[in-house]
Amino acid sequence: MHGIIYLFFLVTCTSTLIKRPRNSSLVLRKRIVTQKDIAKALNISRGTVDRALHNRKGISKATKALVRRKVEEIGYSPNRIAQFLVTGRKVNVAMITPGDPLWEMVRKGAHSYLSELEGSILNINWYETNVHDPVHEAKILKKILRKNVDGIGIAPADPDLLCDLIDNAVETSIPVVTLNTDAPQSKRLCYVGQDPILAGKIAGELMGKFLMGSGNVVIITAFKNVLIHKHRLSGFVQKMSYGFPKIRIGEVYENHDSSEEAYLIARQVLQNGTKIDGIYLTTGNGPVGVAKALREVGKAGSTKVICFDFFNETVRLLKEEIISAAIGEDPFSQGYQSVKILFNYIVDGKKPSSNSLYTKIDIGLRENIDSLVS
Amino acid sequence: MHGIIYLFFLVTCTSTLIKRPRNSSLVLRKRIVTQKDIAKALNISRGTVDRALHNRKGISKATKALVRRKVEEIGYSPNRIAQFLVTGRKVNVAMITPGDPLWEMVRKGAHSYLSELEGSILNINWYETNVHDPVHEAKILKKILRKNVDGIGIAPADPDLLCDLIDNAVETSIPVVTLNTDAPQSKRLCYVGQDPILAGKIAGELMGKFLMGSGNVVIITAFKNVLIHKHRLSGFVQKMSYGFPKIRIGEVYENHDSSEEAYLIARQVLQNGTKIDGIYLTTGNGPVGVAKALREVGKAGSTKVICFDFFNETVRLLKEEIISAAIGEDPFSQGYQSVKILFNYIVDGKKPSSNSLYTKIDIGLRENIDSLVS
DNA sequence: CTGAAAGCGCTTACAG
């Protein structure tokens, strides 16, 4: 069955490519300069031209100079697809991430890169880890290192635990890109993901503006000692202090990324007397619990809630106006850019312009959230 | 000079690709099924296999069936890069747009698509039009239609005026994608850009939330009779009426996309007695004028201003907290997706899943605007 | 209707 569908695809989809007559007016066949032209012009062999072009050994300085001058003169540039075809080279990238809905977008982004040639010159192999299980991650990473792989993208649950393995990979000249969460101490080529401090600041800016600069805000963070949550917290607090000095930040609670705990915290806080105008969550796991508590005390909609990520429940709560805003991290780009950076490094040795690529900080409100998740 | 730099690039950048030994453990050379394998298995020629695969004429039904069964059996898929190499085919896309800063991002996005193979299988030619000059646009489009081009991306300043030319192109089987602004009556393959009604709604949602649901809002629209501005206006008004019924919308003024006019309107409105809590602009040309007026009457920061696009002045005014929010339209995606859609249609005959691809509606505030424009 | 052969632009053993 699968085969039939595939065949159908093959036949219908490639037909346009080759149906066109070779000299169709629509096909521009600009005469492109090739190695052959250079060889002919200099009366040498094509192999020698190739050797000169690529700094291979077994060529005299004189010939090399000659070739290079000619190249400048007539403007040659190598044909990439011919190179790929003749070397039979395929770039193999391994991606190691959890399998949440969030990661579906990351995956979409990764496969969007060079999608038309996936299989021809690029293979992406995806390895799904148990959520927040660094030991499992390490095991997978070790397994991959024994295989043939040219580059690795990983979202390290525990940077310290994985640092050595990442360095191992890099030292055997397998580039590693961290995505979504970083391992800054490691020798990774690049980090692609959110700037969590800035993300905290933007949450703070939203809260300040939604409260018109005054009120009481409670913070529920996932884990007080996990770096990303620490940063999202500190960015928020910073923004409040220099942007909205009249907003009072109360206690900082910890929900351990659990919706149930978030519910218990929110219910207690909302019932203890002081009026709560805003609740800030450093995570996407918690809004459901907070919403439940707000509904119970009749404050749904009037207390502003700001959280992270665009999970399905969050989207629903945004539309019901129980959550005021959610902060996104552009997971599509995280996938797309990770693969792009790896590919360019593997093929060209080209390093990214910076060792951190911060993705867009998306703001999801009721009316635009659909445009952000599709 | 240019030549020297180029040569340097060439040599340093391609060296990694070919330095690796052919049988390096890092290079996975999975045995891939080729036409040759099928030919051998069936004891027929490779040419016949090709003919069967692509529904070419001059092949018997029986052989075709035989080949297809074999293909299913051993799982063949065509090698794209070999196809491109042998046909010498290059996809030529023409892009016709203005040259604003906004369009720089569009350009970046367009060239990001298949960037590693640009020149090998894809050429993008850019034609810059005078801003808002449909006659100039038409002239360029006509010129392009006389050249060899496989697909066109255009931002039609005047949809009615260009409709016939677009239809001409499509009828001679040159697909056209409209980007940023649509020509809905035409036979364009797809529109890539903002959903302006939704964009107006999100502006409304922000205004409502920033004002906590009450106050007086004035609207300055660019042109009352230009479709995109009409939509941005009507989305805003709709959102106000069902989301924030206590906010009063006053007069709707027209600034003809001029900053100076916006200044005059704002100054007059701010001085006429009624307290103005918010100003909504359906354009990115105007905020500077509004900001000037607000400063003059000492209301900068307290009156909320929401506008469109992330122009440099707008970014600056966001950081100075004179503009509260700006709405973006993801110009990078507009470029990227336009070229991607054209390429896939040209090469595979694959149509996009819908004839409108709405880009993300970005919300730019003070703290995240840098992450959105870089 | 089918096959044999040339060729796309490049790389790479092999021989000298």
Add this chain to the structure above:
DNA sequence: CTGAAAGCGCTTACAG
């Protein structure tokens, strides 16, 4: 150090 030749996987005249 250099050249001649084979071959990557495919398409396409040409001949039969």
